Amino acid sequence: MTDPRLERLLAAVPGLRLKTDPADLEHYGRDWTRRWMPAPLAVALPGSVEDVQGIVRWANETGVALVPSGGRTGLSGGAVAANGELVLSLERMNRVLAFDAVDRTLAVQAGVPLQVAQEAAASHGLAYPVDFASRGSATVGGSIATNAGGIRVVRYGNTREWVAGLTVVTGAGDVLELNRGLVKNSSGYDLRHLFVGSEGTLGVVVEATLRLTDPPPPTNVMLLALPSFEVLMQVFAAFRERLQLEAFEFFTDVALRHVLAHGAQAPFAETHPYYVVTEYATGDEREEAAALAAFEHCLENGLVLDGVISQSDAQAAQLWRLREGITEALARYKPYKNDIAVRVSAMPAFLAETQALLAQEYPQFEVVWFGHIGDGNLHINVLKPDAMENDAFVAQCEQVTKLLAGALQRHGGSISAEHGIGLVKKPYLSSTRSAAEVAVMKGIKQVLDPNGLMNPGKVFDA
Ligand code: 2HG
Ligand code: ZN
The missing domain is CATH 3.30.70.2740 (Alpha-Beta Plaits)
Known part of the structure; x- marks a missing residue:
């Protein structure tokens, strides 16, 4: 390692793991957008909040910009490092820290994959309901940085609703503990929510306290074929009136064709222009009857042409694959x-x-x-x-x-x-x-990241 700035970083943060191999620079320097040539200075893998703070202080001394990095499954180039930045990967900060049964919260380090947080919640008989297809690679920190949505927002809302507390290191190098897991807190500006969706431009999310909820009810999955998109909202209304919807997703025949070409199983003998996949609570016969009533109402009124209800978990997964497999099936284009x-x-x-x-x-x-x-x-x-x-x-x-x-x-x-x-x-x-609004956002950035080192060039140019 010859770059004096990196020597200085290692002196400032003893024991810090650094990667400088070309293959690592390429791997950590890009996200799923694949549009920019990655060119980071190096990749730092801190192991603690103190390490992160040390890195941010070093950045302020040397002027090297930082790109906070989670699972890099983002699709907007938010985690791209193409200009000699230091990638600050949270990969090693991947521990579940604590579960609290009374508060119903789970404290995690930012690098915990979403799926690991979901499984930890489930192991305590509860649920972390934020969910999307890249759950295995995406991290909790990254999902907070983008206020990720996903397939269960219709029922549970966005990531923002589930963040009870955040520990962040600001671009100025301060460690802030925001909201500390409180349910009620009317003591001034809620800085936690500034960091949710900030895309790493204000600081680094290092730990989060997540709210948990009851485990999901037993559910069924229904796939519907629609004649036109004009009827979509009527179908949505018919199902929402009668059922507790856990998800209500849409795709076109073009999307389906790509997923089938990628190996999924065709749901219907015929093709139809539009499809909906919906998951709904079905604890008892009454709910199943309501689901059938919703379907029949739509069929009788020409709002749907065909439908299939999952008969097993395996079939439910198969139907979900038709929707969740779209991104992967399209990647080659x-x-x-x-x-x-x-x-x-x-x-x-x-x-x-x-x-x-x-x-x-x-x-x-x-x-x-x-x-x-x-x-x-x-x-x-x-x-x-x-x-x-x-x-x-x-x-x-x-x-x-x-x-x-x-x-x-x-x-x-x-x-x-x-x-x-x-x-x-x-x-x-x-x-x-x-x-x-943009002027206010820039003002906020100026306060929290006075030297403009946190993910510069993302969201807006300072
Ligand atoms: C989804 O809903 C993801 O599947 C990815 O947000 C969307 O690939 C996309 O455009
Ligand atoms: Zn999506």
Whole structure:
């Protein structure tokens, strides 16, 4: 190791693990976006809050920027280190610290994978209900940094609802213990919520106290085939009126075709334009009868064309795979991802307008629509045609996103529902947040990260 800054780091944080191999720099320097060439200075793997604090203080002394790093499953470039930053990986801070049965909380280090937190909660007869497909790799810290949503938001809300306490190291190097697991706390600004969704731009989340809830009820999974998206919200209403919904997800036939080509099993003999997968509580016969009543109501009114109910856990997993397998099935097409939100009530109008606009202006692209329709959150993936150069593709996709941003402005929506702004959506932040709001955000950053060292260039340019 020859870089004097790294020598100084090792002197400041004794025993710190550092990686500088080219393969490690590449591995830790990028996330799932794959668009930027990773080029970090090095990767630091702290083992304690004190180590993290030492790293941040060193950054302030040397001026080296930091990129906090969890499972790097993000899709907005929030964890990319392409400019000589030090990657601060929480990978080694992966311990479950404490469970409290009275408070119903689980304290974890930030590098604990989401699935490990879920399993720890389950081992105590409770649940951590935040859930999404990358649960095995994504970390609790990363999910807090993006206020991750996922497939159960319709029932449980976003990550934000489940954070009872946070320990953070600010960009100024201070350790803050925020909210300390309290249920009620009306003592001034709730700084905890500033860090939820801050994408590593204010400091590093090092520990979290998570709220837990009752274990989920027994559930069934139903897959529905729909004739058009215009009926989507009516189907949602029919099911929500009659059942406790744990998830209500949507995808198109195009999405299904890709998942089937990737090895999933076809659910119906025929193809249909749109699909919904819903999971609902079914503790007793009454609830199962209600599910059938919802289905029959939809069938009689032409809102659904076909349906299948899971008869076993294995079949439920098979039906979920049709939805959860979409991202993986599309990966080989290097999709350009959009993750938009509108109010649920605005969803049909937004869908109609943007589908028509995209078909008219960009017929050269295959566009895959899917997402968390019960939350008003759509993932609009534009697939790269094999023959098109990557740069030309990205340039055109940026025009597509501009078009979406315009529609979002008209419908009062958001350019990022759950993936964050990162690098990918930075040019479109103003379609969602006013100039005055962005100015306030910059002011907050200035206070917590006065030297602009925390994940610079992400969300906005300081
Ligand atoms: C999902 O809902 C994830 O499956 C990924 O948020 C979405 O790949 C995407 O665009
Ligand atoms: Zn999603």
